[in-house]
Amino acid sequence: xxxxxxxxxxxxxxxxxxxxxxxxxxxxxxxxxxxxxxxxxxxxxxxxxxxxxxxxxxxxxxxxxxxxxxxxxxxxxxxxxxxxxxxxxxxxxxxxxxxxxxxxxxxxxxxxxxxxxxxxxxxxxxxxxxxxxxxxxxxxxxxxxxxxxxxxxxxxxxxxxxxxxxxxxxxxxxxxxxxxxxxxxxxxxxxxxxxxxxxxxxxxxxxxxxxxxxxxxxxxxxxxxxxxxxxxxxxxxxxxxxxxxxxxxxxxxxxxxxxxxxxxxxxxxxxxxxxxxxxxxxxxxxxxxxxxxxxxxxxxxxxxxxxxxxxxxxxxxxxxxxxxxxxxxxxxxxxxxxxxxxxxxxxxx
Numbered sequence: 346x347x348x349x350x351x352x353x354x355x356x357x358x359x360x361x362x363x364x365x366x367x368x369x370x371x372x373x374x375x376x377x378x379x380x381x382x383x384x385x386x387x388x389x390x391x392x393x394x395x396x397x398x399x400x401x402x403x404x405x406x407x408x409x410x411x412x413x414x415x416x417x418x419x420x421x422x423x424x425x426x427x428x429x430x431x432x433x434x435x436x437x438x439x440x441x442x443x444x445x446x447x448x449x450x451x452x453x454x455x456x457x458x459x460x461x462x463x464x465x466x467x468x469x470x471x472x473x474x475x476x477x478x479x480x481x482x483x484x485x486x487x488x489x490x491x492x493x494x495x496x497x498x499x500x501x502x503x504x505x506x507x508x509x510x511x512x513x514x515x516x517x518x519x520x521x522x523x524x525x526x527x528x529x530x531x532x533x534x535x536x537x538x539x540x541x542x543x544x545x546x547x548x549x550x551x552x553x554x555x556x557x558x559x560x561x562x563x564x565x566x567x568x569x570x571x572x573x574x575x576x577x578x579x580x581x582x583x584x585x586x587x588x589x590x591x592x593x594x595x596x597x598x599x600x601x602x603x604x605x606x607x608x609x610x611x612x613x614x615x616x617x618x619x620x621x622x623x624x625x626x627x628x629x630x631x632x633x634x635x636x637x638x639x640x641x642x643x644x645x646x647x648x649x650x651x652x653x654x655x656x657x658x659x660x661x662x663x664x665x666x667x668x669x670x671x672x673x674x675x676x677x678x679x680x681x682x683x684x685x686x687x688x689x690x691x692x693x694x
Contacts, residue, residue, distance in 0.1 A: 468512030493550025
């Protein structure tokens, strides 16, 4: 049996942990998340059935999570479904512990049930996430793994280091949902078996730089806000300063592609290149991307693009109070146009 502390968690946990599907709670508004940083992620998690709120209308986003609660959220969040009930279990968490134990995950509460109700540490979370990826790292190596894979960031803002991760700290309900959403958005959909032997240190990913994190964030933003509006295209990060959306099958090809450029010096958006300024889809992408970065461009702006391309002469104009330059790239194949933000000209941009 669990210790008294675990049993004293409000009976309403039945709602949040035992109820499997989130559909029964569709449309529920929690009274304590309106101004919370994770509001949309919490709503995403509830809709996915990963966790639900409490019957008193609260979600308690800042409440720390126990090991039992975390592994349940991990299983449902990554696989997209709950485990089948079994008659061989005594506690609601048994099926999750049994499932992960036989996949060789380091679940402390399998052998000692009193540990299930203790708050899980961020280091232990890293070990379980690494396990889900099919590798065997522990301690600081597990922390480096999740940081290097960009599954998580440091607890101390801007410090994506082993120390900045704060492995000894606890993790909240909102933070767990954000972590699982990160994993999902990076393509994790299966809980792999953890190897019996520790994985090689040489295979650990390097810790990310601030530029790595910024570029990666921009990739996710464009994927969520723009890319999903178009079919027949693929998206990739060129590993330097561009995110490319293309209808070709090879990432090295740029025909019929729209590339979004970023500038490391300002850690921000710097321009958009079209391979075919006359292509309707690329023109639509251009407007969507400019609006995403605060430039209220519309049909008259496209007319300016056409004029620059026709006259083979760059145009400079103000859009939303900032200077954009339309460069027809006369030395490139016909139709190539670069629209860039003149960020370095502080007097005019």
